Amino acid sequence: MLKLTDLFPKPTAGQAPGAVPKKEEPKIELPPLFESPEPCDFPSQDEFAPSLDFGRYWRLNYSLLSADERKAYEDMETAIRRGFSSVQVRLPPDNARLMNIAKSLIEDxxxxxxxxxxxTVVTEPGRVDVCFRYNRFREEREKYLEQMKEVARNVxxxxxxxCSTAYEAEMAIHDWMIENVKYDSSDQELAHSPLGPLLYGKGVCEGISEAFCFLACSCGLKTAMASGKLKSGNHRWNIVELDGDRYHLxxxxxxxxxxxxxxxxxxxIGRSHTGFKKFGCDSDRMNYYALNGGRFVNACDATAFIRDNSVAGATFEFMVENGVMPQEVTRIVRTGAGGRVSITTTHVDHRYYRVIIR
Incomplete structure (x- = not known):
């Protein structure tokens, strides 16, 4: 027999008599967050001791954003780590501004x-969405990240x-890369990823700067990325902080x-690189040539240094801010070496030279 209580079930605790029970909203299971380092304060350089930690990165570009832009940056970061194709942002549909935020995230x-x-920015009435484009490494990103870590462990x-100082560690990573990586854009997607330089020994500026950033941060160096123009083309490089001063690398x-x-x-760096953000890189105190006594303004200032270092078997570098022609460098080297020697000079923009004497 049907009972009255069957028609009108007993109210649950806190529910008024006669009220219709509310349906529970289905829980949405979000995709797990992909592994990512956390923004952190790196140890001061006075306390530098080499340590390997894959859980840190420097939010340098983030520091230049407004509060609203930082919120969009954080929302984009979470969306990418969950593998979402897009995310809603609470900002006007300004493509340049949103692109700068996305770029800031990638460069940190x-x-x-x-x-x-x-x-890609998609706008609807009352809504702005930022859409992402993933590359072919997305599906196996865990595998690739583990391979990157293995390279970092070896380095x-x-x-x-x-290394006893952050400068020495920076030099060690820099020199490992110039010994093991070549510029190669034959596989565009690979070249623009840190996987190219780290796993295959080849890449372009985007991949190379990301690879250095990964290695440096993992080894305890406060490092991020910057971008601008080099010889009218788009270019990316790194920013490193040592002893409280910031430098381009x-x-x-x-x-x-x-x-x-x-x-x-x-x-x-502004003599060759343009269009970059100003991060407060005001010092040349830790510049390679300044520390090694090989930085000069004019060619005549460099003559004694070149001549004194020009002995058989020597390899040395120097910088002349206002430039010097290769023929003049060769002449000075031969004068210093005092005989018929084999000389190899490598230069960048007639300002930076490496001399090898055999």
Whole structure:
């Protein structure tokens, strides 16, 4: 027999008599967050001790954004780590502004190698969405990240572990890259990813700067990326902070074997690189040539240095801010070497030279 209570079930706790029970909203299961480092304060350089940690990155570009832009940056980062194709942002549909935010994220967080820098902005009444484009490494990103870590472990053990200063560690990673990486754009997607330089020994500026950022951050160096123009073309390089000062570092332009762009101020790198954000790189104190006594303004200032270092079997580098012709360098070297010797000179823009005497 049907009971009255069957028609009108007993109210649950906190529910008014006669009220219709509310249906529970279905829970939405979000995709898991892909592994990513966390923004962190790196140890001060006074306390530098080599350590390998894949859980850190420097939010340098983030620091230049407004509060609203930072919120969009964080929302984009979470969406990418969940593999979403797009995310809603609470900003006006300004393509240039949104592109700058996306670019800032990619140039800070080295682990987002599976997404392209380019974005698409879709607008509807009362809504702005940023759409992402993933590359072919997305589906197996865990495997590739583990391979990157294995390379970092090798670089740390063989090059960085014995370093006593952050400068030495930076030099060790820089030199490992110029010894093991060549400029190659034959596979565009690979070349623009850190996987190219780290796993295959080849890449272009985007991949090379991301690879350096990954290795440096993992080894305890405060490092991010910057971008601008080099010889009218788009270019990317790194920013490193040492002893409280920030410097530009361009590994790609040093692949010829020099240290031409090793720790440069805005003024120094601004002779060749343009259109970059100002991160406060005001010092040349830790510049490679300044520290090694090989930085000069004019060719005549460099003559004694070149002559004194020109002995059989020597290899040395120097910089002349206002430039010097290769023929003049060869003449001075021969004068210093005092005889018929084999001389190899490598130069960048007639300002940075490496001399090898056999």
């Amino acid at each position: 967080n080295w682990s987002l190698f599976y997404v392209d820098t380019s974005i 740390f053990e063989t090059r960085v572990k014995g 361009d590994v790609t332009s040093d692949l010829c074997g020099l240290h031409a762009y090793f720790n440069c101020s805005d003024r120094t």
